[in-house]
Amino acid sequence: MIDIQYFVDYYNDFPFLVKLVWIVSGLMFSAIILLTIYLKVIRYYLRKKDKEFTKFKNEYEALLVEYLYADIESEEFNKEQQAIILKIKDHILFKNKRKMIISILYNLMNEVSGEMADSIKTLYYKTGLIDYALTRLKNKNWYIIAKGIGELTRFTVADVHDDVIKFIKHPKREVRKETQLYLVSLYHFEGLSFLNELKEPLSEWDQVQLLEILQKLDDQEICDIRPWLRSTNDTVVLFALKLSQIYNQFEVKDSLMDLLSHQNKSIRIYVIEVLTHLYGIEAKDKLKANFNDLSIEEQISFFGLLEKLVIPSDEPFIEKHLFHKNFEIQLLALKILKSINIDKFMGLNNLPTHKKSPAMLKLEKIA
16 A cells, blocks of 8 residues: 655655646646646537537528528418428527527528528518617627628618618727628618718728629619719728729819829829829820929829820920939830830930940840
8 A cells, every 4th residue: 555644755855946846747737637628528519519500500591491482482471481480580589599590591692692582581570680680789889789780781681771870980990891881782882972971091991892892783873973082081082083993984084183283192193093094194294294293103103104195295205214213114114115116215225335224224134
């Protein structure tokens, strides 16, 4: 039989540091054992939950498909459909099951269209799921409000516009973003009316998301974007410029010309890019006359415009900037010269090496 007292006395004879090492080692070993047990329990729980979700998902997907096809056969809700609705109503009382049902419904909506999509939306109403989303809008927590608006957007619930629009000036960016996405998803270009009074910055990512929604629309007539081009909110102006370019808004050229003298350099540069796309030849003379007052970035953008809209009378201006201090402008000037006067371009090769610009020497090496 092991004498425990022997080991206790043996341990007590150790120096303090050795005792401390044993204590720490013991604690760490115990922690490892406990964490291993905890991870195994968590893994078991997650696997069990995943199996339950898969079983529940398969059951409800079959149930919802049954509901949809029953709806096709009759305009009225038949007994079969009513039974399905009642079953869903019982399950949505539980938060986890409610989340799963919403997820299944949304996934189905992405896979169908037309009457079937309308049937899923009707089911969303009939089961009372919409009431839970509307309840979220009354919550004090901003992230719950944002989730509620996002759900209403996914199920294209248009008749709660007045409940959602009040969040357009919410102090939290995430809530404002969801409100903006709701308005544009359901009301398309008309939904962009929030830009009229927008004071907060419209982030680059928000702009991308809004444009992505708009570009999915078929045969949508764009609204008048000129008020947004005159906005005091620079991000709104930049977004309007993107709309000008994507939707070929030739009728806003006058407004774009005014923006060439905007105080924000990023806007001025983007305006030149949009005018290039819209063949804004009116801008060429104005920019050429003020070329030396432009920033390097604007000068490069202007040469991009000139490359597309150049005419023979621009040749003296092009030659003047063959030795520009900016290498990119030198390259663009050579490229444009080549397009309008190939003989003069080829004649540059005869210049002494010390008189050639870096761009010329670069082109020689490439050749």
